[in-house]
Amino acid sequence: MNRLTNSLDTIGAVVLAIIWIAPLVFAVWAAVHTTSDAVNFRLTSPWTLDNFRIAWAGAPWGKYFLNTFILVTVVLIGQFFVTTLAGYAFAQVQFPGKDFVFLLVLLQLFILPEVLILENYAMVSRLGLFDSILGVGMPYMASAFGIFLMRQAFKSVPIELDEAARIEGCSGLGILLRVYVPLAKPTYLAYALVSVSTHWNNFLWPLIVTNSPETRPLTVGLSIFGAPENGVDISIISAATIMSVAPLLIAFLVFQRQFVQAFLRAGIK
Template sequence: MKSLTKFMDSFGAILLAIIWISPLLFAFWAATHSTSDAVNLNLFSPWTLENFRVAWAGAPWLKYFINTFMLVTVILIGQFVLTTLAGFAFAQLQFPGKDYVFILVLMQLFILPEVLIVENYAMISRLGLFDTILGVGMPYMASAFGIFLMRQAFKGVPIELHEAARIEGCGLLGILWRVYVPLAKPTYLAYALVSVSTHWNNFLWPLIVTNSPETRPLTVGLSIFGAPENGVDISIISAATLMSVAPLLIAFLIFQRQFVQAFLRAGIK
C-alpha cells in the first residue's frame, strides 16, 4: 500500500514535469526539423540546423544580443551604485526625515513601473533619451526593492566592525566600501541574478522606448521577428525563440541552485 502511494507520487510528479517542459521540448523538436516533419510529428525524420541558420539570417540578432547585454549591464551597475548608497543611508545613518523618505520608497514597491508607461515615456522623451539604452534602463535603476534589500543586508553588519574601521581612520565612504560592501556579497549576487533575469526578459517598456535595431533588445526583436505579418513558419520561430533564451537558460541550468536561492532571498525579505 505504502509503496503504491509512493509510486503514484513519483508518477504524478514526473507526469506534471513532462507536461511542464513539453512546450520547450516541442520547440526544440520543431527547431531541429523541417517544418513539415515538425508539424506531422514525424519521429524518424532527419535532424537539421537549417532553421537556426535561416532564423539567424532573418534579423540582426547579434545586435539584439549586444543590446540586451548592454541593457542588463547598465541597469545592474546603476542599481548597485544607487541602492548601495541609499541602502547604507537608511541602514546606518541618522538624519531628520529619514523615516518619511523610507515610507515614500516603500510606496514605490507597489506602483509598478509597468503601470506608469505613459508618463515615463513622456519623461524619457523630455530628457532626450528616447531610443537609447540608457533610456530603457533608467526607470529601473533606483529600485525600491533593491534599496530595501541592501538596507536589510547592511543592518546585519555588526556595529563593532564599523567602529573598528572608524578608529583605524576610515572615512564614511571608506567604511561603506571596505566593510559593508564585502560583507553583503551574497545579497549582491542574489540581487544580480534576479535583476539580470528580470531585465533580460522585460518587454513592454523596451517596446515603447526603442524604435530602431540599434537599441532594440532581444525580446522586442523576437516579437517583431515572430509577428504573423512576417509570415515566418513555426520551425523558424522556434529556432529564433530557443536562440534568444539560450544564454539565460543555459546559465540557469548550470547555476540552478544559486538562481533558486537568489529568487528566494529576494522574495522573502
C-alpha cells in the same frame, strides 16, 4: 500503503514536470526539423540546422544580443550604485525624515514602472533618451526592491566591525566600501541574478522606448521577428526563440543551485 502513496507521488510529480517542460521540448523539436516533419511528428525524420540559419539571417540578432547585454549591464551598474548608497543611508545613518522617506520608497513597490508607461515615456523623451539603451534602463535603476534588499543586508553587519573601522580612522564612505560592501557580497550576487534575468526578459517598456535595431533588445526583436505579418513558420520561430533564450537557459541549468538561492534570497523580505 506508504510505498503506494510514495509511487503515486512520484508519478504525479513527474507527469506535472513533463507537462511543464513540454512546450520547451516541442520548440526544440520544431527547431531542428523541417516544418512539415515538425508538425506531423515524424519521429524518425532527419535533423536539420537550416531553421537556425534562416532565423539568424532574418534579423540583426547579433545586434539584439549586444543591446540586451549592454542593457542588463547598464541597469545592474546603475542599480548597484543607487541601491548601495540608499540602502546604507537607511540602514546605518541617522538623520531626520528617514522614516518618512523610507515609506515613500516602499510605496514604489506598488507603483510599478510598467503601469506608468505613459508618463515615463514622456519623461524619457523630455530627457532626450528616447530610443536609447539608457532610456530603457533608467526607470529601473532606483529599484525600491533593491534598496530594501541592501538595507536588510547592511543591517545584519555587526556594529563592532563598523566601530573598529571608525577607530582605525575610516570615513563614512570608506566604511561603506571597505566593510559593508564586501560583507554583502552574497546579496549582491543574488540581486544581480534576479536583476539580469528580469531585464533580459523585460518587454513592454523596451517596446515603447526603442524604435530602431540599434537599440532594440532581444525580446522586442523576437516579437517583431515572430509577428504574423512577417509570415514566418513555426519551425523558424521556434529556432529564433530557442536561440534567444539559450544563453540564460544554459546559465540557469549550469548554475541552477545559485539561481534558485538567488531568487529565494531576493524574495524573502
